[in-house]
Amino acid sequence: MFNKTLIIVIGLTISAFGQAETVPINGTVQSRCIISTDTVGVYGNPNSYTLTTTLSDGGVPAVTRFDVTLADAYYATITAPSEFSSSPSLPDVVTWTGDTEVQTVSNATTMGAYETNKIEYGMTDKYDLTATGSTWFKTSSLATMGGSKAYPGGSYTALVLAECIAQ
């Protein structure tokens, strides 16, 4: 009798230890906008008084990618730089020009009209993200030193502001 009980207890203990444990991996799917820095822009210096992201002048335009998982939920606004966030002391006023355009879209059928439907005000371009998918925006920038004075030697950084704003 004692042996039988002992065997049952041992059996139950072993089975308890032998149980597999499950480790949950939780996740939620929800609408979102993701801003990715695809290409950080680089200023070329074709002459002493110009900094430009134009490829032929040694620059690289900044490319930003927007991924949207809900249609008609976000605006993308992209503002080209209008000042340096860091630079050496400058000898004159800098004149800024800049523009943003759609470089590529993941679905040309639903996103093909983004560029024609954009709203421009100043250095800012506003796009209505009416479809789900990815859009690549290319921003070019030109900074010309006043009086054709030379840019002092040093490093210069200007910021492209990429915003994804819920509608």
Added chain:
Amino acid sequence: MRMVILCLMMLTSYEVGAHEMTPTYPKLERSHVRGVYKSTLQIFNKRKDVEYYEIGVFDKKFKPIPFVTSYKVIHLKYLGHMTFDVYIREKDKRKAFYVCSRSKLRTESITKAAISSRICSKFK
């Protein structure tokens, strides 16, 4: 050919940095403090060049609204997730329209056009 280019761009894009904030439409709910409302958001940093994000609450015209959170500038390492609460007074609840996170960039010794990202969710 277009598909190949698109696939290449998408593949290379996995290496680039991304900034993400959810939900798109957060709810303002009563907090444990009387007269104060709370909303919970998540932020994810996939930008190697960014370690700090600034939180802001704004009205419809993007004028700042007073709010409280644990840190207005969040330190978030690469691939880091963070859940944070935003507290707003009841009298500001109607005015509060957007809650935004903006990347803060470090000064570097390269002449470049850097990208500052800002994502704004809209209060329901």
